[in-house]
Amino acid sequence: MKNTTLLAVAAAAVLLVAAPGAQAATSSGTLTVTGTVESSINLTVESAGGTTSGTGTAAATSALGNISKYGSAPTGFTLARGASNWTLSSTVGVKVDKANLTSTDYTLTAQLGSAPASGVTWKLNGSTLSDSAATTLTSTGTYGSTGSYSWDVVVADSAAAAAIDNAINFTATSN
Amino acid sequence: MRQLIAISAFLLLAGGVSAGNDIRLVFADASHRLGRPNVANLDLGVISHGASRQQGGTRVTKRIRVVAETDAKERRTARLSAWTDGTETRCRVRINGIALSAVPVVVDPMMPVGVGVEYTIELEVPRDASAGALAEAITWNVETH
Numbered sequence: 001m002k003n004t005t006l007l008a009v010a011a012a013a014v015l016l017v018a019a020p021g022a023q024a025a026t027s028s029g030t031l032t033v034t035g036t037v038e039s040s041i042n043l044t045v046e047s048a049g050g051t052t053s054g055t056g057t058a059a060a061t062s063a064l065g066n067i068s069k070y071g072s073a074p075t076g077f078t079l080a081r082g083a084s085n086w087t088l089s090s091t092v093g094v095k096v097d098k099a100n101l102t103s104t105d106y107t108l109t110a111q112l113g114s115a116p117a118s119g120v121t122w123k124l125n126g127s128t129l130s131d132s133a134a135t136t137l138t139s140t141g142t143y144g145s146t147g148s149y150s151w152d153v154v155v156a157d158s159a160a161a162a163a164i165d166n167a168i169n170f171t172a173t174s175n
Numbered sequence: 176m177r178q179l180i181a182i183s184a185f186l187l188l189a190g191g192v193s194a195g196n197d198i199r200l201v202f203a204d205a206s207h208r209l210g211r212p213n214v215a216n217l218d219l220g221v222i223s224h225g226a227s228r229q230q231g232g233t234r235v236t237k238r239i240r241v242v243a244e245t246d247a248k249e250r251r252t253a254r255l256s257a258w259t260d261g262t263e264t265r266c267r268v269r270i271n272g273i274a275l276s277a278v279p280v281v282v283d284p285m286m287p288v289g290v291g292v293e294y295t296i297e298l299e300v301p302r303d304a305s306a307g308a309l310a311e312a313i314t315w316n317v318e319t320h
Contacts, residue, residue, distance in 0.1 A: 032311070036307065
């Protein structure tokens, strides 16, 4: 009788001991994710005359091929012949996007990457570009929409037959 | 009777030691443990849209490792859920692609206990969100099966 009681109590005790092991263990933790959101703007060349590559990025290329006063205009350009010069005309589309910025508009400038070949003039929006100072194209640019700027390359009849390669560097600054 | 008391006392004592219900969450990134168990911080640094062409906003992802540590040997898997407190309105958080909100969601129904498991945390900041410091608290809850 005594042994039976002992076994019964021991069994009950074992069950009591085993019970906590069957319960689900629960715990909570907190991972705080921190960071600093920085304002930014992004400029892309969306379109240009000539055979272009890299449009939609900040580094586009436009190839005009061989150009001449009495030849045909390159793709996307018109050719106007003057008395002592000739002009290739097209447009350049520039888009500036913003992120995490309260500014409502921007200023866009352009500057040649190197001095133009003698007798060659580069113009945007009617303004002559140089490699020494930036030319303002707009001071009220609208974010998110592509601004179209007239682009002229004026070649004097007296200019030597040679490459006219150059780069137009655009700079957008939020206002 | 003495025997009975001695055996019962031993078993109760043993039960108290081996209950093993303590479980804690340890967070780590690729190189080191973040904070201390159950409380950690993950700094994503500067978040800038920059030249990104993502339309929906700026997305930053980070792989972290979570370990549900317990002393109990019999635990094998657990359910891991998470939620945010909703106070940071400038970002959206996803874990393994699952969007978090103030309502708990299960991010891993069968998380192995005692083993580091990698999860991808994605923070998305809309482009119209204001600049500045942000902090989003993610609460994780682990419950063993």
